[in-house]
Amino acid sequence: MYIIIVGGGNVGYYLTKTLVSAGHEALLLEKDRVRYRTISEELGEVVMQGDGCQADQQMEAGFGRADAVIAVTGSDDDNLVVCQMAKMEFNVPRTISRISDPRNEKLFAKLGIDATVSATKIIYNMIEQEVGGGELIPLAALNKGKLEIVDAEIGPKSPVLHREIQSLGLPSEALIISIIRDGHALIPTGETTLENGDSVIALVNFEQEHDLRDIFAENK
Secondary structure (H helix, E strand, C coil): CEEEEECCCHHHHHHHHHHHHCCCEEEEEECCHHHHHHHHHHHHHHEEECCCCCHHHHHHHCHHHCCEEEECCCCHHHHHHHHHHHHHHHCCCEEEEEECCHHHHHHHHHCCCCEEEEHHHHHHHHHHCECHHHCECCHHHHHHCCEEEEEEECCCCCCCCCCEHHHCCCCCCEEEEEEEECCEEECCCCCCECCCCCEEEEEEEHHHHHHHHHHHCCCC
């Protein structure tokens, strides 16, 4: 099975390693040249530098013979474009997309994406599971409190790269509750420094969600 992964953040990196270890033929397509060099030093020829949204580079990567294309960049828009082009231009049998905003899940399904994976939804499910003392934290409690769970990936052009959490100027009703780094979940402190490839999980009042996302948005 030939599988193409678009996006070389932590998710794409570890997914590629896992697929190769399981004996699959895989290719990781990463747009950023610095990130490409870093991961290709370890993974070698299974990493290609290129823009997964560009048809010519999709062709070079072998979309035409791919059994599956998995888009895991930090941008829902880019992931949608990658999967739609894989379906419409190359007739890829199965497309899977990471989504940061779970409200996009129905849209992606409507537009023909075969499956979506939402870190936010996974965290929601974890919150609903049983915790210490046999108590449950219901998802409804977050909704009634007007809270959202935000998943943001730190890229090489992010303005918060190499900064401590306490220096970010977070919205008044926002709290970073976890950082996924190198496949492990960390409980951060104010002195935790954000690194390239980190996935940041935060709770925020829905009225301040856009302000929080703007803090992590990569410079174009």
